[in-house]
Amino acid sequence: MSGDIDLALLLGAAVVLVAVAAVRISTRFGFPSLLIYLGIGLLIGEDGLGIRFDDAELTRVLGFCALIVIIAEGGLTARVSTLRPVLGLAALLSTVGVAVSIVTVGVVVHLLLGLDWRLALLYGAVLSSTDAAAVFATLRRLRLPPRLVATLEAESGMNDAPVVLVVVLLSTTGFGAHPWWYELPIIGYELVAGAAIGYAVGVSGRWLLRHAALPSAGLYPIAAVALTVLAYAAGAVAHASGFLAVYVAGVLLGNARLPHRQAILGFADGLAWTAQIGLFVLLGLLAAPDRLPGAIDEALVAGLALVLLARPLSVVVSALPYALVRPLRERIRLGWREQTFLSWAGLRGAVPIVLATIPLSESVPGARRLFDVVFVLVVIFTLVQGGTLAPLARRLGVVAGAEPTELSVETAPLDRMAADLLTLSIPPGSRLRGVHVDELRLPVGASVTLVVRDGAGFVPAPDTRLRSGDSLLIVATAEVRGVAERRLRAVSRRGRLARWFNEYGADGGAPDHR
Known part of the structure; x- marks a missing residue:
């Protein structure tokens, strides 16, 4: 046995x-x-x-x-x-x-x-x-x-x-003892x-x-x-x-x-x-x-x-x-x-x-x-x-250019602060390429805390220009996470001129009030 x-x-x-x-x-x-x-x-x-x-x-x-x-x-x-x-x-x-x-x-x-x-x-x-x-x-x-x-x-x-x-x-x-509509x-x-x-x-x-x-x-x-x-x-x-x-x-x-x-x-x-x-x-x-x-x-x-x-x-x-x-x-x-x-x-x-x-x-x-x-x-x-x-x-043509995704790691301190950790990768051809970090116009409560480029990570400055292949680490509070995600999607579709195209990140075209 x-x-x-x-x-x-x-x-x-x-x-x-x-x-x-x-x-x-x-x-x-x-x-x-x-x-x-x-x-x-x-x-x-x-x-x-x-x-x-x-x-x-x-x-x-x-x-x-x-x-x-x-x-x-x-x-x-x-x-x-x-x-x-x-x-x-x-x-x-x-x-x-x-x-x-x-x-x-x-x-x-x-x-x-x-x-x-x-x-x-x-x-x-x-x-x-x-x-x-x-x-x-x-x-x-x-x-x-x-x-x-x-x-x-x-x-x-x-x-x-x-x-x-x-x-x-x-x-x-x-089966078959009752009419088909009997079971509806x-x-x-x-x-x-x-x-x-x-x-x-x-x-x-x-x-x-x-x-x-x-x-x-x-x-x-x-x-x-x-x-x-x-x-x-x-x-x-x-x-x-x-x-x-x-x-x-x-x-x-x-x-x-x-x-x-x-x-x-x-x-x-x-x-x-x-x-x-x-x-x-x-x-x-x-x-x-x-x-x-x-x-x-x-x-x-x-x-x-x-x-x-x-x-x-x-x-x-x-x-x-x-x-x-x-x-x-x-x-x-x-x-x-x-x-x-x-x-x-x-x-x-x-x-x-x-x-x-x-x-x-x-x-x-x-x-x-x-x-x-x-x-x-x-x-x-x-x-x-x-x-x-x-x-x-x-x-x-239904491929998304760049989408933020939740980073699934144990982040107990972030849980206590009601915050989420997101990652964003910039693929070749994305409109995010060439955009400065401050041009992302993230809401208060969301911030790009780390950029990984060519295998090395660094803390970005407001004038840091994003490149293809970059991976961004973003911390956002629960209240503004949705707004931050919509804004990142808008910039990925229209680039730094997203607001000039009336592109605010919401699928219906409504502006993000912030």
Whole structure:
């Protein structure tokens, strides 16, 4: 027994270390790390090192646990300032867009593959959810406008909730006993109640963490993550959407001025990486390599229907109010370039494979084939889409010139002073090149404290001229952080003459009053 445990620990540690090294490889070469994790699972499986694993029910349970952690981390790191303007669009993509995608894929696979309607709609439902882990890991490496990134991240954090409800409904033995519209009020209740429970847990947890005065700094990250798990459990007990409750609670906690906030975010990030690694390796173990080649044809049909038809159609339908209603149109610019990128960036990853274990554990006819098709589809289209996102963003012109990002380090003194630490890199061709530090016109409470140039750092003077390749370290109080970020974006778009072009940094063109 002791020898078996030692061997399991040795193999587990080796898998984790290889997976951590794979992150650096994927970052350097743009190769999606999730495919490496799936490959590790296949390698150590029955046809590789001989580890036999075929428990679909256990995979579903552990997969849901991993998704809770991944979605919680996405909520904790989302900023309300960028999330609020896109919340309506993300909600439409997560509900109306999901419905359009389910129906479109279902009709196509029913007609072309000859599947019965229940199984065809299961294909559509399983494939309609974008994957939070894939989206978060891929988009954060790209230089994109914050609201475009926020839309995709919020959608991936929110659309798991309605999709899980639909997949469970289609997988139960009682499916078909009622008209399709009979379940709509139930789904509506679960979404509304899930959001309300997440809000209640987030607000209560925010107050508790501020006033708890815990004896150790290490307890705050544990408590914050436990609160998001509590939100899921409370939602599940109330027959509401636990995943939506997790995301809402995470957003509220992540945007609060909590003690040791950076430690909380760092802890959640580490847990999310661990969950991703474990989840993808587990899904690779569950797959049977000898059956996968036979699923390629069906995977290509379903994948092309999803990527070329269902996803673009769901984006167009969801974005329609932002094209027809003037106040919404002025709030978010959604031209054909942005819609094209949103369509192509709807990445699939572990979530569809986890969802495919639901009908598999319920012994739905054709579920094993569905799992194999979804597995192959995720591998093929993640490789294609993930590798082409950066070139497509440049081709469409949706690449941001220079954007300030939060520096995720432990900064307890800054927490006590209610301040944030930001970094800003100046890429070649940025309008920030040649601008003097005092021409940034940062608000009172924000200051460029360090410039790193050619590997050396120095404290800038007001007349220091910025160059391509410079990295700036900026300290800003919580009250003026948003104004400082908007001003830096404005100068990155218009240069030192931003104010002459009536460019004040706000997307709507309104001036920053300072």
